[in-house]
Amino acid sequence: MFVLVSYDVKTEDGDGRRRLRRIAKACQDYGQRVQYSVFECIVDPAQWTKLRARLLREMNSEEDSLRFYFLGSNWQRRVEHVGAKPALDLEGPLVI
Amino acid sequence: MKHYLNTLYVTTQGAYLAKDGECVLVRVEGEDRLRLPIHGLGGIVCFGQVSCSPFLLGHCAENGVGVSFLTERGRFLARVQGPVSGNVLLRREQYRRADDPAASAAAARCLLTGKIANCRAVLLRTARDHEDKVNAGALRGAAERLADCGRRLDPGLPLDVLRGIEGEAGNAYFEVFDHLLTNQKEEFRFSVRSRRPPLDRINCLLSFLYALLAHDVRSALESVGLDPAVGFLHRDRPGRPGLALDLMEEFRPVLADRLALSLVNLGQVQARGFRVEENGAVRMDDDTRKAVLVAYQKRKQEEMRHPFLDEKAPLGLMPYLQALLFARWLRGDLDGYPPFLWR
Secondary structure (H helix, E strand, O other): OEEEEEEEOOOOOHHHHHHHHHHHHHHHHHEEEEEOOEEEEEOOHHHHHHHHHHHHHHOOOOOOEEEEEEEEOOHHHHOOOOOOOOOOOOOOOEEO | OOOOOEEEEEOOOOEEEEEEOOEEEEEEOOEEEEEEEHHHEEEEEEEOOEEEOHHHHHHHHHOOOEEEEEOOOOOEEEEEOOOOOOOHHHHHHHHHHHHOHHHHHHHHHHHHHHHHHHHHHHHHHHHHHOOOOOOHHHHHHHHHHHHHHHHOOOOOOOHHHHHHHHHHHHHHHHHOHHHHOOOOOOOOOOOOOOOOOOOOHHHHHHHHHHHHHHHHHHHHHHHOOOOOOOOOOOOOOOOOOHHHHHHHHHHHHHHHHHHHHHHHHOOOOOHHHEEEOOOOOEEEOHHHHHHHHHHHHHHHHOEEEOOOOOOEEEHHHHHHHHHHHHHHHHHOOOOOOOOOOOO
């Protein structure tokens, strides 16, 4: 399934910057960074549970916010990209 | 059911693959070109001068991602595989049956049935679709000869006789292979199968596709716990993946031959994308190789209904499903191995 993860982390202090780094890292392990704080993750339910738990562990619910959008397995028709930095289709042919 | 996982092909010379968290990081000339989470990958195939960090190889091994190294031209060099998975009892049974002439002849017979039927389907399909453009009579004649070979595959025949029939079927098929081309006929004329090195363009395409297919079939066998080296139709020889070659037989016509033909017929590869070397060997240039890889990946994503399991799956998953059925036959859950039949 396809999950869009976006976050907003308060980075006023060092602790916040640390959380930001760690949340970004967790997202990167499971997905592709499409914008600064937006990740597209193609995961199965088990992987999603892991990622979600890891994100919730890292965040501070007083100050940060996380949003998850579930686009299902038929997501190709639900995403449109305009402009620079087109995302890579992780399920398409990968040849470099 | 198992999910169809993507394969990463690295053809850029001098690329470096490293582990970054849970990701595979592809670096070219010090610049990060690609970052892929390892969960979505089923395999990595490196062409020519591509290096991998030891940590990445270890990480791939842990996650069951096979890494193959090929020369720039697609000849197989080495493969890195993690701890052998699966069941010892299954592998022992595989060795036992491979040692037993009657049992291995029975397996070989099933495999050949699949191969011959699929070759025949390829010929008949072209004869039907391009009645006006090709010598449909010759194709139908060859298909008839193949059907005859198929009918002669009686149970109880010894392996040598089966191999004889295979040779005959192969001849009948490749004799009319040239007629399957509807476009660029002059440039891609096929006369005889040649390899190591391939001596014409179409053989060059075929050899390359067979190498890709071998990587996939081998991974499929390993993921169900079978030993790809111990074959039934292909006997043991050091360094030769006998069972992978066996299982490939039924997929060659569908996943490789037809793809090569449509690449040529649809003009997706051009004659000028190939180069002849001093020794007569024909090589693809980099762009052609990439085009072939992309086409191969796309082909694997096409869905079709599995004839035996009656379930829809991407073509790329079919070798895995066949490996699973093969294991079931070895375990005794199935009376015979049902070959992959393409319609």
